[in-house]
Amino acid sequence: MVSTKSEVATSVQQRFAEVARRTPDAVALSSGGVSLTYRQLDARANRLAHRLLALGVRPQEPVAILMERSVDVVVSILAVVKAGACYLPLHAAYPPEQMRLIVRSAGGPLVLTDAVMRERAEALGTRTLEPARDGAPGSLPDGDPGVTVDGDAIVHVIHTSGSTGEPKGVAVTHNGVLGLAADSCWDGGGHRRVLSVAPYAFGVSTYELWVPLLRGGHLVVAPPGGLDLRTLRDLFVREGITAVHLTAGLFRVFAEEAPESFASLSEVLTGGDVIAPTAVLRVLDACPGLVVRAMYGATEVSSFAAQAALTCADDLAQGVPVGLPLDGVDARLLDERLLPVDDGEVGELCIGGDRLAAGYYGRPDLNAGRFVADPAGGPHDRLYRTGDLMRRNAAGLLEFAGRAGDQVKIRGYRVEPAAVEHALAALPEVAHAAAVVREPRPGDKRLTGYVVARTPGCDVRALRAALGEILPEYMVPDVLVELPELPLTPNGKLDRSALPEPAPATVPPPGASSGDGPTGGEGDGGAGGERLRRLCRVFAGVLGVPSIGVDDNFFDLGGQSLQAMRLVSRVEAEFGVEISIGEVFNHPTAVELDCRIDQLVSAVDH
Known part of the structure; x- marks a missing residue:
């Protein structure tokens, strides 16, 4: 891999151009039997960038992307950046109305799409371009379009949950991405072949995409569609993967079902939620020499802000730590007045430095709550309030101590229960609603929704289906409970502690039908078999x-x-x-x- 340091690159496209010049014939990207060298990827992205400029795309203008996971996604993202614009990834799992809301809030940008997603893209009511079909004519140049932006320019806008149900877009800068890609924790060759499995609209895709491509490594894009453990195990070995990031939940499934799956890797990154120490130990026991790297961060700080490399049981004596800040990350523990807490005391983690996002795209009203003036008058003048409570242990490592607000992590996604409540209350059948997170088993967080129906005896399954039309799947409560009224505190506020535990699932015994009894014959495969x-x-x-x-x-x-x-x-x-x-x-x-x-x-x- 090439040197990670650069004295001239102030943008992602400049940094990529440097790498492409140094290693033009090295493989940069592959997926499903298709591979591109740095020279080929550069040329394809340049042609599409010229096409975008000819269509009127202007610097810092958002360009939406709605595609299946593929080589073409990476080409399209790089082309948007080369055109000086910022890419706005749309998650294929978003309901249509949420996609339309995001597109409208961005001013109705051009949407890059593919054959699989084209119909959904066209339904968004704005211009679309399918590069593989309507793409750049051969007459367009494959040289760099020469568009320059500075480090404070926006490189992408990634959307997260909002408390009113309206998703909020985090505007990440070129400085943030460059700082992440240059971090010393990626040194040593462990990240030379990175497998991309996360949705490209998810914050961790910043690591998956730009760490290998801006360091001269090899990005392997997993095939489209659902991925199971066997498919991922096969990819690790067949593609010679050295590093992969998995959410804490998926890592736990691997640890419990097939911990030996990581034996061929150098590193497994995990995070996005509480990491179970027992899961880490099972994996380390099964894979000697492996590094399990616990990652902490948020989209607002360009994906990752702290990490802990775990290699043995001693590293887990006090649980899984948040770890040490990444290079250039100013991590402070502050009290409610934004003053430093004493060593060993709990404070809110506030982050400064040039990894910080520019803010919430088009939402200056939201910035004041999270991006605050640095009371110490630091060089960057801003801090991001994470809402996470932490302490520093005797070794100087950050340790998680809870949340300061209502935001929680569900399967690696940040969810504000208030957003779920807002969506529930908007359903015509619902008079009042509440949502809480419960943890029936350690590490298994579940959303539970409570509704007071306008007409008692509502169909809660139909309500869940209706929610699925307006919220992404991870925000739909696993269980909906109908109540005659919501419990209130003496001062008239919702008493969340008094919301009842959902009743255990009531299901028939094995082999019995939930309808009119078993059907089929008594053979090995029949319903009675x-x-x-x-x-x-x-x-x-x-x-x-x-x-x-x-x-x-x-x-x-x-x-x-x-x-x-x-x-x-x-x-x-x-x-x-x-x-x-x-x-x-x-x-x-x-x-x-x-x-x-x-x-x-x-x-x-x-």
Whole structure:
């Protein structure tokens, strides 16, 4: 890998151009059998950048991107940056109305898309361009367009949850991305081949994309669609991956189901939520020599702000620490008056330095609450209030001590329960609403919603489906509870501590139908068969309930994508048949998945 230091690059495109000049024939990017050298990636991005400029894209103007995970996504992102604009990634899992809201708030920008997402992009009501079909004619130059921006310019806008239900866009600067990519924690070759698995609209994609590409490494983009443990294990080995970032929840699934999967890697990064020490120990025991790097950060600080390299049990004696600040990150623990706390005392982590985002895009009203003037008059004059309470231990490492506000992490995504409450209360069937986070098992955070219906006896499953039309999946409560009224404190405020625990799932015994009884024959694959009864037990074990019926929908009972990955792993172990995570989504009941397994077994036999 090339040197990480540069005296001339003040923008991402300048830094990339330096790397491309030094290592033009090294492979920069690959996915699904397609690979591009730095020279080829540079040329393709330059042609598309010229195309964007010809279409009227101007410096610092947002350009939205809605595509499947692919090589073309990376080319498009780099082209937008080369044109001096900022890219605005749209998460394919966003409901259409949320996408339209984001696009409207950005002024109706051009949307770059592909054949799979084109129809959804066109429904956003703004201009679209499919580079693979409508892309740059061969006559356009493949030389750099020469657009320059300074380090304070915006490179991308990534959206997170807002308390009113309206997503807020974090405007990250070139300085922030350059600082992250140059950090010394990536030195030593452990990040020379990075696997990209996160949605490109998720903050951690800043690491996945720019750390390898701005350091002369190799970015491997995982195939589109759902990824299960087996697929990821195969990618690690087949692609020679040296580093990958996984959310704390996905890391925990690997640790419990297949901790040896990381044996071929140099490093596994994890974070976004509380990291279970037992999960780290299981992985380290199974993979001697591996580094598990606990990462802490936020989109507002260009993805990561602190890290802890974990290599042995001694590193976990006091749990998993937040660790030490990254290079150039000014990390302070302050009290409510923004004054420093004493060593060992708890304070709110406030971050300064040039990693800070420019603020919330088009929302100066939101900036005052999070981006505050530096009371010490520091060189950058601003601090970002993370809302996380921490202390420094005797070794100088930051340790997490709780949240100062209501914001929580659900499966690695930041969620404000107030946003969920706002969306629930907006449904015509709902008079009042509340949302809280519960943790039935350590590390397994679940959103629970409470509603007072305008007409008692509402269909809570229909309400969950309606929420799924306006909120991303990770913000939809796993359980909705109807109450006659919400409990109040003596001063008339919502008493969250008095909201009742949801009742345990009430499901029929294994092998029984949740409808009119078992259907099908007594053969191995029929609804009355032994394999089906075993499959019901696997479903129940993954969901953490005593039993389920053959027609009970895995996702209606609270199943999520991480549980679906766990289900795939356990079905393969139990029955010796390989299924994909997509088959769980397409066949979410035990009887449907049993029939699908029957088809797969028959196909193998023939």
